[in-house]
Amino acid sequence: MKIEGTHELQARRERVFQALTDPEVLKRCIPGCEQLEKTGENSYAATLRAGVGSIKGTFKGNVRLEEIRQPEHYRMIVDGKGQPGFLKGTGAIDLEEQGDATIIRYAGDVQVGGTIASVGQRMIQGAAKMMASQFFTAIEAEAKTEANDPPPKHGFFRTALRWFSGWVRRRFRKKSGA
Amino acid sequence: MSKFVGQRVKRTEDPRLIKGLGHYVDDIRLPDTLHVAFLRSMYAHARITNIDVSEAMNTPGVVAVYTGRDLGEKIGPVPCAAALPDLKVPDHRPLASDKVYFVGHPIAAVVATDRYAARDAVDLIMVDYEELAVVVDPEEAAKGGAVVHEKFGDNVAYKLTAGEGDIDAALASADKVIKQRILNQRLAPIAMEPRGVLARYLPGEEELTVWSSTQIPHLLRTQLALMIGIPENKLRVITPEVGGGFGSKLNVYGEEALLGWISMQLGKPVKWIETRRENMASTIHGRGQVGYIEVGCRNDGTITGLRYNVFADLGAYHQLLTPAIPTLTGLMLSGCYKIPAIQINVTGVFTNKMATDAYRGAGRPEATYVVERAADLVAAELGLDPVEVRRRNFPKPDEFPFKTATGLFYDSGNYEAALDKALQNADYARLREEQKRARDEGRIIGIGVSTYVEICALGPSQAMPAGGWESATVRIEPTGKVTILTGASPHGQGQETSFAQIAADELGVDIGDVTVIHGDTSIVQYGIGTFGSRATAVGGTAVYIAIERLKEKANKIAAHLLQADISKVVWDENGFNLEPEPAKVAAGAGVPEADLPAGQAPGASLPEPQIEGKKSLSLQDIALAAHLAKDLPPDMEPGLSATYFFEPKNFTFPFGTHIAIVEIDRETGEIKFQRYVAVDDCGKVINPMLVDGQVQGGIVQAIGQALYEEVVYDEQGQLVTGTLMDYAVPKAAMLPWFELDRTETPTDVNPMGVKGVGEAGTIGATPAIVNAVVDALSPYGIRHIDMPIKPENVWKIVNQQS
Numbered sequence: 001m002k003i004e005g006t007h008e009l010q011a012r013r014e015r016v017f018q019a020l021t022d023p024e025v026l027k028r029c030i031p032g033c034e035q036l037e038k039t040g041e042n043s044y045a046a047t048l049r050a051g052v053g054s055i056k057g058t059f060k061g062n063v064r065l066e067e068i069r070q071p072e073h074y075r076m077i078v079d080g081k082g083q084p085g086f087l088k089g090t091g092a093i094d095l096e097e098q099g100d101a102t103i104i105r106y107a108g109d110v111q112v113g114g115t116i117a118s119v120g121q122r123m124i125q126g127a128a129k130m131m132a133s134q135f136f137t138a139i140e141a142e143a144k145t146e147a148n149d150p151p152p153k154h155g156f157f158r159t160a161l162r163w164f165s166g167w168v169r170r171r172f173r174k175k176s177g178a
Numbered sequence: 179m180s181k182f183v184g185q186r187v188k189r190t191e192d193p194r195l196i197k198g199l200g201h202y203v204d205d206i207r208l209p210d211t212l213h214v215a216f217l218r219s220m221y222a223h224a225r226i227t228n229i230d231v232s233e234a235m236n237t238p239g240v241v242a243v244y245t246g247r248d249l250g251e252k253i254g255p256v257p258c259a260a261a262l263p264d265l266k267v268p269d270h271r272p273l274a275s276d277k278v279y280f281v282g283h284p285i286a287a288v289v290a291t292d293r294y295a296a297r298d299a300v301d302l303i304m305v306d307y308e309e310l311a312v313v314v315d316p317e318e319a320a321k322g323g324a325v326v327h328e329k330f331g332d333n334v335a336y337k338l339t340a341g342e343g344d345i346d347a348a349l350a351s352a353d354k355v356i357k358q359r360i361l362n363q364r365l366a367p368i369a370m371e372p373r374g375v376l377a378r379y380l381p382g383e384e385e386l387t388v389w390s391s392t393q394i395p396h397l398l399r400t401q402l403a404l405m406i407g408i409p410e411n412k413l414r415v416i417t418p419e420v421g422g423g424f425g426s427k428l429n430v431y432g433e434e435a436l437l438g439w440i441s442m443q444l445g446k447p448v449k450w451i452e453t454r455r456e457n458m459a460s461t462i463h464g465r466g467q468v469g470y471i472e473v474g475c476r477n478d479g480t481i482t483g484l485r486y487n488v489f490a491d492l493g494a495y496h497q498l499l500t501p502a503i504p505t506l507t508g509l510m511l512s513g514c515y516k517i518p519a520i521q522i523n524v525t526g527v528f529t530n531k532m533a534t535d536a537y538r539g540a541g542r543p544e545a546t547y548v549v550e551r552a553a554d555l556v557a558a559e560l561g562l563d564p565v566e567v568r569r570r571n572f573p574k575p576d577e578f579p580f581k582t583a584t585g586l587f588y589d590s591g592n593y594e595a596a597l598d599k600a601l602q603n604a605d606y607a608r609l610r611e612e613q614k615r616a617r618d619e620g621r622i623i624g625i626g627v628s629t630y631v632e633i634c635a636l637g638p639s640q641a642m643p644a645g646g647w648e649s650a651t652v653r654i655e656p657t658g659k660v661t662i663l664t665g666a667s668p669h670g671q672g673q674e675t676s677f678a679q680i681a682a683d684e685l686g687v688d689i690g691d692v693t694v695i696h697g698d699t700s701i702v703q704y705g706i707g708t709f710g711s712r713a714t715a716v717g718g719t720a721v722y723i724a725i726e727r728l729k730e731k732a733n734k735i736a737a738h739l740l741q742a743d744i745s746k747v748v749w750d751e752n753g754f755n756l757e758p759e760p761a762k763v764a765a766g767a768g769v770p771e772a773d774l775p776a777g778q779a780p781g782a783s784l785p786e787p788q789i790e791g792k793k794s795l796s797l798q799d800i801a802l803a804a805h806l807a808k809d810l811p812p813d814m815e816p817g818l819s820a821t822y823f824f825e826p827k828n829f830t831f832p833f834g835t836h837i838a839i840v841e842i843d844r845e846t847g848e849i850k851f852q853r854y855v856a857v858d859d860c861g862k863v864i865n866p867m868l869v870d871g872q873v874q875g876g877i878v879q880a881i882g883q884a885l886y887e888e889v890v891y892d893e894q895g896q897l898v899t900g901t902l903m904d905y906a907v908p909k910a911a912m913l914p915w916f917e918l919d920r921t922e923t924p925t926d927v928n929p930m931g932v933k934g935v936g937e938a939g940t941i942g943a944t945p946a947i948v949n950a951v952v953d954a955l956s957p958y959g960i961r962h963i964d965m966p967i968k969p970e971n972v973w974k975i976v977n978q979q980s
Binding site (some may be wrong): 083112114117118 | 220281301455458459898900903904
């Protein structure tokens with residue numbers, strides 16, 4: 001199934017790209033991420049608690065980054081398995097500079113199997129979009145900090161608040177632009 | 179005498195079921211029962227490279243974990259009873275060992291002290307898979323590419339050609355030949371009660387009892403005995419209440435054998451109750467045919483030939499009858515028409531999906547759909563009324579028994595009578611006028627007609643894989659109560675009522691004095707089971723003839739006791755009378771016979787029959803005399819019971835006409851029923867209410883196939899419709915009122931003249947609905963549309979979007 005979306009981050013592209021490829025940052029930002037270890041050049045082993053609706057569980061898998069063209073593009077290959085099923089996918093992430101902001105476009109093809117396929121398939125795209133929102137909101141917070149600052153705190157409420165303020169800002173801008 | 183037969187007698191089963199007092203498998207609780215949960219494959223096709231059960235084994239409450247490798251060949255293969263020439267039969271064990279072939283394929287069984295522990299432990303089993311190429315589409319599977327079973331080299335399990343007449347010549351000489359691709363999509367039977375098994379092995383007695391939600395207790399016993407390797411006379415199968423089967427429990431499943439085997443290993447009762455998700459993935463599916471029809475006709479609408487080239491989507495394994503279902507399609511391809519040349523070419527193919535097998539209608543709805551769509555295609559091509567095309571091709575009532583080009587002899591029929599009655603009930607001519615007016619107003623209305631014939635009362639043993647007869651024992655107990663043991667295994671159809679109706683009339687007792695026992699192989703003589711609309715036509719006939727036999731004996735006893743010649747004994751509702759035309763008061767004259775009220779005090783001794791001087795004896799007198807055996811005719815066996823095994827000489831062929839009237843919502847593409855009219859002819863009717871219920875339920879499932887239901891696997895063989903949120907079963911609010919009526923053309927295949935009705939609805943209704951939608955869409959140039967007809971597809975047509 002195709003998953004795609006666009007996010008606008010109020011942070012500079014270099015910082016966003018750095019955040020997106022830093023395992024420590026990713027571990028903090030990926031919703032439900034319990035573990036993320038570097039296993040080789042641009043490849044990581046991850047443990048993730050995730051689910052769709054009532055179908056939840058722990059997934060273990062590998063993430064590999066390819067086609068890295070700093071700071072504008074990379075391709076991600078994901079392969080994970082858990083009690084509720086498995087997921088496999090590849091996706092391209094493109095970062096576009098827009099003044100001080102960065103537009104992120106992601107497009108991928110994801111295959112799921114097992115219970116998540118037979119129970120949750122029609123909800124997966126929605127769930128994936130929600131997770132992507134959470135993730136990029138967290139990345140934005142990370143990328144806004146300076147290199148030596150302590151990392152921002154995440155968590156459900158902080159992320160929700162940041163997402164909400166971003167949403168208000170975008171709405172406001174649309175209206176004033178119109 | 180017909181006090182009960184033909185009456186709308188309320189189901190005697192219902193009070194206990196409605197009050198929740200019935201006992202299904204899961205309601206049977208035995209002390210120390212262990213619970214089983216299955217790990218099932220999440221891949222459609224993969225090699226199992228490793229299974230690690232250690233963490234699961236260490237979970238509190240877990241008693242044992244079995245994998246396919248533990249089992250090896252300890253349990254015999256899951257049987258397939260279909261004998262087709264050169265059929266490829268994969269080795270099908272209860273648990274996968276090296277490879278998994280479909281999503282839901284059982285891999286391991288966890289046994290634990292409660293079902294929660296068992297399920298939790300299933301999640302802790304680690305399986306390493308190596309994914310293999312998947313094939314999902316039956317036509318792709320037939321072409322080559324990915325192969326399901328490596329050792330066979332390709333996916334074609336069998337090829338079969340059947341039919342008579344020179345089809346090539348018929349099509350070549352036809353005025354018109356119409357071709358159409360036709361889809362009978364995969365369906366899930368969705369019995370309200372999923373499968374369930376409870377097995378208890380008693381090591382001392384060396385006896386295994388298996389409670390299973392099945393339609394075929396005796397056949398299951400035989401097969402399980404062979405699979406597990408236990409003597410058949412040490413194995414007892416009990417089917418308590420069964421919450422629906424629709425063919426899905428006309429089977430022998432690996433889980434049933436495995437539970438029995440595990441109980442023998444552990445010496446404790448073990449239980450498994452299927453979850454709905456397991457039911458969607460691992461209980462057989464139905465239909466699954468993609469076919470191409472070529473129908474030849476003359477310009478006057480006479481159908482001269484029909485060819486059906488079909489790919490049957492068998493799934494990964496053969497269940498009990500998997501490859502045989504398309505052969506039933508072939509048999510019924512003549513529909514209720516005189517078609518001189520018919521040919522079916524079946525290609526049965528393996529796919530990485532759950533097996534298909536019998537689902538209500540089992541091959542016949544597919545045939546009826548093909549023929550009835552063909553009839554409408556002919557009408558559309560020639561610009562004729564679909565009713566006229568049907569009329570033109572009917573055999574006349576005096577042409578029966580009617581031989582089809584598929585090799586069947588239809589027993590009896592009057593197709594025009596049922597059609598006329600349905601047209602009259604629907605007021606067809608006015609409907610067509612209304613349709614014209616509605617079209618002028620911009621409304622989209624369609625009228626669909628289907629005239630069907632089905633093959634029921636399966637069937638003569640010659641044509642069946644494991645016996646086509648049915649058995650009955652009728653006993654008059656010493657107190658005069660009547661016990662019927664039927665080898666048929668009714669599971670919702672209501673034969674506890676209808677068989678009691680037969681017995682009550684034939685024996686002159688009240689229906690409340692008759693008990694029908696079924697579904698326990700230790701109590702009931704061997705039987706075949708309930709499927710193929712056979713329980714009443716074959717099993718009911720066995721009851722009927724057993725009663726006749728019993729009455730012969732009762733007559734002899736009566737003659738002996740009344741000291742009269744047997745020819746002088748006349749039977750009527752009051753019992754056995756010495757003279758013809760006896761006074762009506764004979765039995766009711768307050769003679770204190772062996773009339774035991776229901777509330778008889780415990781321990782009361784049986785009264786002596788008082789015979790002397792009487793001119794009339796009740797059934798109770800005879801029963802008591804037969805059991806006390808103090809004064810019986812010389813050489814007569816004591817007791818009053820009779821057993822009969824009825825072997826029908828032919829199938830029966832019920833028929834009818836269904837008419838659907840639909841309106842399409844232009845804005846949404848939604849299809850709404852305006853009316854639904856059906857006239858069914860199932861021969862003689864024993865209980866009109868039961869027949870109505872069967873027809874109604876069948877139509878509902880037909881509406882499901884026509885408009886809503888579809889088992890969907892994605893390209894990777896993942897089951898997408900894995901819950902009832904995703905698989906659309908019609909709900910009450912989606913249904914029209916069914917205007918039901920009947921004609922009655924008896925059969926001479928059995929003495930009661932009954933034909934069977936269990937599957938009529940799914941067979942007759944599906945094409946009527948599709949024909950109605952196509953008729954509605956005909957102004958848009960539509961001649962065919964595939965099922966399920968989703969609103970989005972209709973909307974695209976109506977709004978001219980491709």
